[in-house]
Amino acid sequence: MERGKDLAEGSSSTAAAATPSRYESQKRRDWNTFGQFLRNQQPAVSLPHCNSNHVLDFLRYLDQFGKTKVHLQGCIFYGQPEPPAPCTCPLRQAWGSLDALIGRLRAAYEENGGSPEMNPFASGAIRIYLREVKECQAKARGIPYKKKKKSAAAGPPKNIGDHQSNSSSMLFS
DSSP: OHHHHHHHHHHHHHHHHHSOOHHHHHHHHHHHHHHHHHHTSSSOOOGGGOOHHHHHHHHHHHGGGOOEEOOOTTSTTTTOSSOSSOOOOOEEOOHHHHHHHHHHHHHHHHHTTOOGGGOGGGSHHHHHHHHHHHHHHHHHTTOOOOOOOOOGGGOSOSOHHHHHHTGGGGTTO
16 A cells, blocks of 8 residues: 555656746747757857857847837837827837846756856846846836945835845846
């Protein structure tokens, strides 16, 4: 009877271990998509020769599949969070989606044998690009983007919930 119980428990834990989490599945999908992007370059780029410029090209390539309307400066709706009518401004990838994507690819790179010191997803150029996308999209939607000043006299945050909600923007600082 004990043997049957062990087998049943073993099979359920094996099934749980065999099913990757949503994050792990997305990370694998993103990694495979990036690898395909590199193979489609002319000439093809191998992973050891990949650098931050290839990552930036990949992020720009993904914009064509975006679903976020980003108003251009000449658009009459530029700076309006909820425009009253449609316009011809492009759809782009949302900043939050790109930020999460880079986080997953950064982890996948190291999990697949890449050196943390050579990780192209962790480069300063990528952080700058993401910051520029964030600021551009915030301005296009009329949402002021203000960098929080660090002050020694300020002390701890008064509302812990506010501090936690801003922690995701500090991933690549």
